[in-house]
Every structure is written in structure tokens, then in C-alpha cells.
Amino acid sequence: MSSANSLLISVDVNRLTGELTTLAGITEAGPPVVTRVVFSEADLRAREWVKGLCREAGLMIREDAVGNTFVRWEGSEPGLAAVGTGSHIDAIPNAGAYDGAVGVLGGLEAIRALQRVGYRPRRAIELVIFTSEEPTRFGIGCLGSRLMGGVLSAEQALALRDKDGHGLEELRSAAGFAGPLGWVKLAEGHYSAFVELHIEQGPILEREGIDIGVVTHIAAPASLRVVIEGEGGHAGAMLMPVRHDAFCAASELVLALEAAAKATGVIDTVGTVGVCEVFPGAVNSVPSRVRLETDIRDIDGARRDGVIASLKTAAEEIAERRGVRIGFETVNADPPATCEPAIVEAIERAAKVAGRSSQRMVSRAYHDSLFVARFAPVAMIFIPCRGGVSHRPDEYASPEWIAGGVEVLARTLAELASQ
Amino acid sequence: MSSANSLLISVDVNRLTGELTTLAGITEAGPPVVTRVVFSEADLRAREWVKGLCREAGLMIREDAVGNTFVRWEGSEPGLAAVGTGSHIDAIPNAGAYDGAVGVLGGLEAIRALQRVGYRPRRAIELVIFTSEEPTRFGIGCLGSRLMGGVLSAEQALALRDKDGHGLEELRSAAGFAGPLGWVKLAEGHYSAFVELHIEQGPILEREGIDIGVVTHIAAPASLRVVIEGEGGHAGAMLMPVRHDAFCAASELVLALEAAAKATGVIDTVGTVGVCEVFPGAVNSVPSRVRLETDIRDIDGARRDGVIASLKTAAEEIAERRGVRIGFETVNADPPATCEPAIVEAIERAAKVAGRSSQRMVSRAYHDSLFVARFAPVAMIFIPCRGGVSHRPDEYASPEWIAGGVEVLARTLAELASQ
Incomplete structure (x- = not known):
């Protein structure tokens, strides 16, 4: 733990905000409007672009039958349960650049920041890009994490249709994903811990001038x-x-x-x-x-x-x-989720080391972590977003807020992956 | 007048109801649902089919720049103002088989019934198929009759767009209609009288057991x-x-x-x-x-x-x-329209000769006659429709009701065209 705390982590926030801007430009609408419905041409193009960044960072990529994407930084003891992080890159119609994207590209930057200081994880660190956190296409949110958590069965998933009558089977095949949907479910013990970085999507952190929200409960x-x-x-x-x-x-x-x-x-x-x-x-x-x-x-x-x-x-x-x-x-x-106290405390320690103020809070929005909680201990790191605005083109998180969140995530992952 | 009254008119209601059924089958939806939005493939197919029936009856056809279709039975004195009748064949989404169609195909059958008894009109009788009585596509109803009545200018018409952003110019050209829209306007004196046959679209006639509604005012x-x-x-x-x-x-x-x-x-x-x-x-x-x-x-x-x-x-x-x-x-x-007392009385006389009960009433629905009233004397003949139901697939008028309406229309046209 002391080794993780002593790391001289430096987040390359210029690169990261540039990547967030590039990702926001991959949209079905005209920028700055982000519309990236799952399995749309824009969603598939965004996935390819993010995977390219992950390959540049020397990470291994696996995709499951519904398109959940696992980007793995192998640990020194590959047999141990991994530490997970991640979020989603699909976006509702007329959305902004930060919801989900900060957790994916910020998670990647956290890994790169740890790589740059020569940190070597004992447990593997896995960045997950979840399929269809947003309910736009199928009317049900967190499709990928529901299947992962066994909350949605393969049969239920196959019955899903979009408003044009296209089924999940047809759409995932067209997107290049195959194999039994039942295999998407992950076993208890796959992750020793899972931490999602996300914008607050509410006004509290900005209003109270707090850098980091440490999520203790996810609303139902x-x-x-x-x-x-x-x-x-x-x-x-x-x-x-x-x-x-x-x-x-x-x-x-x-x-x-x-x-x-x-x-x-x-x-x-x-x-x-x-x-x-x-x-x-x-x-x-x-x-x-x-x-x-x-x-x-x-x-x-x-x-x-x-x-x-x-x-x-x-x-x-x-x-x-x-x-x-x-x-x-x-x-x-869905029932609400309670976050794992040990991870909550690890985030609070990381914030302290990073010199960032933090506050415990509740997540009112849906997150994939709600379903990851079914098979792994979870917690979430929130950063402020301007005016609490989300799901709109004017959604905004400052480079400083993002840099703080990524540093706290990197330090938390380092502590958890060292255990 | 006495010659028109003494005609032994016989409406071929079997043929007419068969034609109404065939027309209802030309739809963008699955029968019995009628959806026939102006300039859709179904609308164009329906126009061709109706024009074919008119040609079979030996009538001349002219189309104006917006697709209003004039089917002319020439009179013995071609220089006189014509007597008009007609209605529309476009239909809102999820509509039925009678709204508009009874006035077009019934108008044609009225002409054929007069032809069969050897009647020869002094004034020409013109059957008009108005373009886009329904507002579905452009958000404004009675497009064809508004242009005909000079209520809508060519400039205003050209500014109309459908929900996909397609303009009237593009859509009418694709449908095969060309020429200055300003030429659609008809002069005062084009028609000496205009009579539209239509289902009531309300419950009164059926409930009170009356065959014919004689419209005195059209609502605003x-x-x-x-x-x-x-x-x-x-x-x-x-x-x-x-x-x-x-x-x-x-x-x-x-x-x-x-x-x-x-x-x-x-x-x-x-x-x-x-x-x-x-x-x-x-x-x-x-x-x-x-x-x-x-x-x-x-x-x-x-x-x-x-x-x-x-x-x-x-x-x-x-x-x-x-x-x-x-x-x-x-x-x-739009302001309301008052029907021409002389035509109202002619309809009442025709109903009496035909042995049909009649009652004066108000039209609460929009009709092309509202705009024809800007340049010609008008009145309308209503027939009952079951339960007052319209704009629904279960819209229904019985063959007996239709036969009554067509006979009264034929007798009214004969009287007006003899004057």
C-alpha cells in the first residue's frame, strides 16, 4: 500500500481531453451533439478507435458475445482475480461528451499514468467498456452489465427488439459479435474489486467545491x-x-x-x-x-x-x-446497490494522497456498477460536472476535475491491484 | 327541372361498393387499414386507378400543377360555367374506406347513372379529385382547394415542407405535376354550382334514421x-x-x-x-x-x-x-362557409324525388367545399356513417346509405346542369 501511495503519478490531461473531444466527434448527430446508440455505425467506429488507443498502450483486448470489451493489463500474478474499472461509450440522442466516456478514456489514462511511473500491478487491471449502458435502443439500460451479472438471462436478452423490430441477435451479429449470450455472465471472484469513474450528473460537487464524490449507494x-x-x-x-x-x-x-x-x-x-x-x-x-x-x-x-x-x-x-x-x-x-466499504475507504485514501477534497454521496443515476455489484465488490468515483447537467450537448467537466478523478482512480487501482 | 326530376335513375351500388373496396386496398398499411398520404406511392397508384375508371366512362381528364384532377363530362353548351362535384382520395394514417372516397367514386357513379338513362347535361359536369384534403403531410389541410380558391398563394405553398424536410416543389415534381402553382387558382364563374357528397363523420343521421344531411354551414x-x-x-x-x-x-x-x-x-x-x-x-x-x-x-x-x-x-x-x-x-x-340556398333547396328537392328523408345540418369537419366556396356557390350532401365513426379503419357506410347519397347527388347535378 505504501508503494502505491508514494507513486509520483502525473495525469496527461491534455492528451485525455483531446481524446474525449475526438470521441465526441464520432456521433450520429452534428458535433457538439453526441448521439451514439449501441451498434450504430458511430458506436462501432467509436469502439474501433478506443481499442486502437488501448493497443497503443500495449494492452490485450477480449470481446464477449454481446460486445462487452475487456482491456487487460496483466499482473505479475495472473492467477489472481483482477481489479476492474470502466464504463460505457454509448450515448443517448442529443447527449454530451463526458457521461461514460470519462470512465473509459479516463480509465485508460489511469493505466497509462501507472505505466509511465513504472508501476507493475500484482493483480491484472481490466478496463471494461460495457455494451449499451443507455436504454435508447432496447428500452432497457445496462444490457452488457446485466448479462455479465446474470440479472438478465440469454433468453430475455434475445427477446429484446428495437423500435424498428430488429432483435438483439440480428444487431449483435451485424456488429460482429457472436457466441452464446449465456457465456457473458462472469463468475463471482472474477474481480477482487471494481471501481467506476463517472461524472456526477448532479449539481452537488460543483456547488460545494468538492473534487471527488465517493459513492456509497447506487439508487434503485x-x-x-x-x-x-x-x-x-x-x-x-x-x-x-x-x-x-x-x-x-x-x-x-x-x-x-x-x-x-x-x-x-x-x-x-x-x-x-x-x-x-x-x-x-x-x-x-x-x-x-x-x-x-x-x-x-x-x-x-x-x-x-x-x-x-x-x-x-x-x-x-x-x-x-x-x-x-x-x-x-x-x-x-432493480434493487439498489451498496458499495464495498473497503473500496470506498481506498478511494478516500487515494483522494487524500492526491490532495483532492472528497465527500461520500449517493448515485441517483443508473450505472453498470449496479450490476457488477451482483458478482463483485464495487464503488464509484464521481467528479463534478458543470451545473449538474448531463444527457445534453452542453454537459461539461473541466480538465482539472477530470485530472483529479483520473489521479484518484489510478491511485485506487494501484492500491487494490497491489493487494 | 321537370326533365331532371323525371329521370329513372338507378345507382349501380354493387359496382360502386366494389370500387370503394378496391380503392381501400390501395394503402400504405395492411388492409382494412387505409393510409394514403398525398404523393405517396399508394396515393399515386390510387389516382391512376381512379383515372382509369373515369376514362372507361368516356370522360376527359385534366390535372393542374398541384395534382388536382378535373374529370369532365362535356355539356351541350360548352361555353357555360360547369357544375362541379368531387372530394378527395388521400387518407390520414389508420383511416377507413369512405371519407372522401364516397364523394369521388360516388360522384363518378352519379355521372355514369346519368349517362345510363341517356341524360345529356346542358352545362358540363366536372368531377374534381382534390389534392391533399388531409393535413397529414404538410400540416395544412385542403391544399388543392386552398390553391384553387386563392386562399393559399403559390409562394406560401412552395414554403410547405413535410416532416422529413421535403418541399412541395420536390414532392409534386416527383409525383409528375409541373407548371406554375399560381395557375391552380380558378376564376369566379368557373363553376355555376359545386356539390360535394361526403359521409357525415358524426352520429346524427344514423341516430335519427335520416338518409340525407343537407349542409347549410361548414364549421370554422x-x-x-x-x-x-x-x-x-x-x-x-x-x-x-x-x-x-x-x-x-x-x-x-x-x-x-x-x-x-x-x-x-x-x-x-x-x-x-x-x-x-x-x-x-x-x-x-x-x-x-x-x-x-x-x-x-x-x-x-x-x-x-x-x-x-x-x-x-x-x-x-x-x-x-x-x-x-x-x-x-x-x-x-379559416372563416366558416355558408352554403348557397338555391343549391340547398335543389338537394332537398332531389331527396324528395328520390324518396329519401333529409335534414339540414352543419358540417363540423373540414372539406374542400369550404375553399371552393371562395369562388363558387356550394352545398354538401351528407350520408350517415355507422356510429359517427370516421378517420378509423372501422369507418362504415352501408350500400343503402351510399346508394341514396349518389342518387340524390345525380338528381341534384342533373337539375343544376340543366339550368
Whole structure:
């Protein structure tokens, strides 16, 4: 441990921010807008480019059946469980340059920084690029890490379809990934520890002037699809008293979720309707069907489930009063994860050695670490992002914040890989 | 007049319903769903098929620069103003087989029925197939009749774009229509009278057991586009108290329009939000922008404008309270049309001779006749449709209802063309 603490680590932040900018330029949209949906041409081009950087650093690369990519720096005792780090490079439509990317390219720079000072890990250090952390394509987030953690079965994964009806099998094959999906699952003991570096995606660190967030819990997200079926008709001729307008019912439901999330009185509860499709979608046609996708989160699983229950109660009342049918499908409702105290403490020690202020906090966003926690001890390192803004083109983390996060990650990996 | 009344007209309703079924099968969707958006491959195929039927009947065909199609049965005095009839064959997504089609194929059958009994018109009878009565593609309804009536200028028409950014110029050229759009405008006096046959798209005729609705007024529709701009962010990390969720604001606006339309206390007021696009449209992203398309109608223009004013007042309050921006764009706000008493009376006489019950009524739906009324005397013949249902695949008019409507149309055309 003392050897890890005494390393004179120097992060090449100019190179790293240049690489983040280059990666952001590999997008389906026009820069600075980042849109990189899994298995899109941009996603595949981004993967190739990142793998090239990893090869330059002399690292070995393995890809599994769903495209999770493992970049390995072999340890002096290859038989030991590895220390993992990593994140994702897929991005939702209209996203920014830092979500996920900081954990992948920052993880690589942490390895390069350790290489430059001549550090040699006892345990292998593995950088993981997870497939489809974002739910954009398949409606379910953390596809790669769910399969890795055995939370999603191969059968469930093969049933996934994107909005155009293309299945996972077809899409992963076209992307060049093959083999049994059941083999993606990793055994307990594959990693002795896993640490993910990520932007906070919230306002706390920047507001309070703290360099490093040390994540102790990852919030429990639930996603529900809602279908409202009413009665369509001509917008001119269908008179108001006889209408069963699916979009009016959906609008009440949107507001009911907002009210239920606020009604817990706890800042940690959030509820969002981010997707809405109105059918048939003509200006002169009364909507007959609406499909919503909702996202409900809390650090307390029971409180989150209470919000879901409130939403369903509201839906029953709306359906009854308006003469529409409302159906719910639970896409996922994952339990929260508790981070490993030993890793949390290792991060805090690393921050202290690096001269960076740190604070324990909760992650409200979904992360692959939530599912890695099913088979390995995990923790996360957060860095500030401007205004707490994420999932937008103006998402931003300063070079100084990034350099701090990468140094703390490098020192943490060094300590964990020396054990 | 006496000669027209004494005609032994026999409508070939088997042939006509067969033709309606064939036309319904020319669709972008799977039958029985009719989707035939203007200038789509299905629309062009349907036009060719209908023109073939017209040629079989020995009629001359002319098409104007926007694709309005004029099918002429020459009169014995070709110098006189013609008598017009007709409707449209384009259909909104997920529509049925009768809206518009009954007026086109029924108009053709009326001409054939008159031909079969040896009637020879003094004035020419022109069957018009209007381009894009439905607003699906360009967001504005009655494109062909607006240009014909000089309500829309060539410049305004050329500025129209569909949702994929394709302009009218590009689309009409690809469909084979050329020439100055300004030439689409017809002069006052082109038609001595114009009569459109259409399904009611409302429940009154069927409910009251009446064969024929004689339209005296066509309601005044207004269409507004609304853009709500809030603030996006990560659905997990953006806490409820700091949100400016564009979709929650939009939901309030949808309910405000519903309430304003109901608040007039008059059955003739209707308000609908039929189109909603949520941006960026990801389940884990707080909506930053929403685009709505609204349709507001009344037979009283001032009352309709009162509903629009209520909507805008509600929008101001919502924008202020939620910290979002709400902008309105008026796509159209057309004045209502009053039908020509002489044609209304001719229809009533024709119904009486045909042994069909009739009732004067108001049209709440948009029709090309609204714009033909700018340059010619108009009236409309409504027939019942089951349950008042329209703009849906289960839209239905019985052969008996259709036969009645076509006979009344034929007799009305014969009377008007003899004058």
C-alpha cells in the first residue's frame, strides 16, 4: 500500500481531453451533439478507435458475445482475480461528451499514468467498456452489465427488439459479435474489486467545491411502459362529451407521476416521462392510443415502489373516469446497490494522497456498477460536472476535475491491484 | 327541372361498393387499414386507378400543377360555367374506406347513372379529385382547394415542407405535376354550382334514421402548432424541485385545451391535440422540448377564437409557473362557409324525388367545399356513417346509405346542369 501511495503519478490531461473531444466527434448527430446508440455505425467506429488507443498502450483486448470489451493489463500474478474499472461509450440522442466516456478514456489514462511511473500491478487491471449502458435502443439500460451479472438471462436478452423490430441477435451479429449470450455472465471472484469513474450528473460537487464524490449507494431505478387505449375519431366531428381521448388521459398520468414523485417529500425521489408516442398522430384525429415510457428512481427501493403504486392508483381512477384502458409493463425494477466499504475507504485514501477534497454521496443515476455489484465488490468515483447537467450537448467537466478523478482512480487501482 | 326530376335513375351500388373496396386496398398499411398520404406511392397508384375508371366512362381528364384532377363530362353548351362535384382520395394514417372516397367514386357513379338513362347535361359536369384534403403531410389541410380558391398563394405553398424536410416543389415534381402553382387558382364563374357528397363523420343521421344531411354551414377550423421549451437533463440526477420539464408543461396545456373547448357549453366546440413530439425522447432524459399540433373548431368563428384565447392565457400561466417558454404558430384559422340556398333547396328537392328523408345540418369537419366556396356557390350532401365513426379503419357506410347519397347527388347535378 505504501508503494502505491508514494507513486509520483502525473495525469496527461491534455492528451485525455483531446481524446474525449475526438470521441465526441464520432456521433450520429452534428458535433457538439453526441448521439451514439449501441451498434450504430458511430458506436462501432467509436469502439474501433478506443481499442486502437488501448493497443497503443500495449494492452490485450477480449470481446464477449454481446460486445462487452475487456482491456487487460496483466499482473505479475495472473492467477489472481483482477481489479476492474470502466464504463460505457454509448450515448443517448442529443447527449454530451463526458457521461461514460470519462470512465473509459479516463480509465485508460489511469493505466497509462501507472505505466509511465513504472508501476507493475500484482493483480491484472481490466478496463471494461460495457455494451449499451443507455436504454435508447432496447428500452432497457445496462444490457452488457446485466448479462455479465446474470440479472438478465440469454433468453430475455434475445427477446429484446428495437423500435424498428430488429432483435438483439440480428444487431449483435451485424456488429460482429457472436457466441452464446449465456457465456457473458462472469463468475463471482472474477474481480477482487471494481471501481467506476463517472461524472456526477448532479449539481452537488460543483456547488460545494468538492473534487471527488465517493459513492456509497447506487439508487434503485424502475422503468415502466404504459399504454393508454381510448377511442379515436375525427377531430372535427367527434363531440367533446363522447370522447375517450387517450392523450388527455396520458396527460393526466404524466402530471400524476410528477405529483407522486414530489409527494414523498424526499429530494431523492424522481419520476420522469421521457417518451411519448401518440397514435395515429394526425392533427385532425382524436388520439386512440398513447404509449409512455416512465423512469422512477429512489435510493430507497420501498419508497420508489410507493410512487409506482400511487401512479397505478391514479391510472385506475383516470381509466374509470375517462372510459379508457391503461396497461403497465415493468421493464425493470432493480434493487439498489451498496458499495464495498473497503473500496470506498481506498478511494478516500487515494483522494487524500492526491490532495483532492472528497465527500461520500449517493448515485441517483443508473450505472453498470449496479450490476457488477451482483458478482463483485464495487464503488464509484464521481467528479463534478458543470451545473449538474448531463444527457445534453452542453454537459461539461473541466480538465482539472477530470485530472483529479483520473489521479484518484489510478491511485485506487494501484492500491487494490497491489493487494 | 321537370326533365331532371323525371329521370329513372338507378345507382349501380354493387359496382360502386366494389370500387370503394378496391380503392381501400390501395394503402400504405395492411388492409382494412387505409393510409394514403398525398404523393405517396399508394396515393399515386390510387389516382391512376381512379383515372382509369373515369376514362372507361368516356370522360376527359385534366390535372393542374398541384395534382388536382378535373374529370369532365362535356355539356351541350360548352361555353357555360360547369357544375362541379368531387372530394378527395388521400387518407390520414389508420383511416377507413369512405371519407372522401364516397364523394369521388360516388360522384363518378352519379355521372355514369346519368349517362345510363341517356341524360345529356346542358352545362358540363366536372368531377374534381382534390389534392391533399388531409393535413397529414404538410400540416395544412385542403391544399388543392386552398390553391384553387386563392386562399393559399403559390409562394406560401412552395414554403410547405413535410416532416422529413421535403418541399412541395420536390414532392409534386416527383409525383409528375409541373407548371406554375399560381395557375391552380380558378376564376369566379368557373363553376355555376359545386356539390360535394361526403359521409357525415358524426352520429346524427344514423341516430335519427335520416338518409340525407343537407349542409347549410361548414364549421370554422383553426390549427395551431405549439412549441414548449423547458430544460433537459438526466432523469435520475435532475431533482424534482429544479426541473422545467417541457412534457409536464405540455400535459397541462393538453388538459387546458380540453377544458376550454368544454367550457363554451356548446356542443359545436371541439378542441384536440392530435400530434405530440417529445425531445430528446429517451426514457432516462427529462424532456427539454415538446411540439404539439392542435385543432380547434366551431361553427361560430368568434367562439372558436375565444377558445384559442383561453388556451393562450393558460399557456402564459403555465410558462410563468413552470419556467418554460411556450410559443404558438397559427397554421390556419379559416372563416366558416355558408352554403348557397338555391343549391340547398335543389338537394332537398332531389331527396324528395328520390324518396329519401333529409335534414339540414352543419358540417363540423373540414372539406374542400369550404375553399371552393371562395369562388363558387356550394352545398354538401351528407350520408350517415355507422356510429359517427370516421378517420378509423372501422369507418362504415352501408350500400343503402351510399346508394341514396349518389342518387340524390345525380338528381341534384342533373337539375343544376340543366339550368
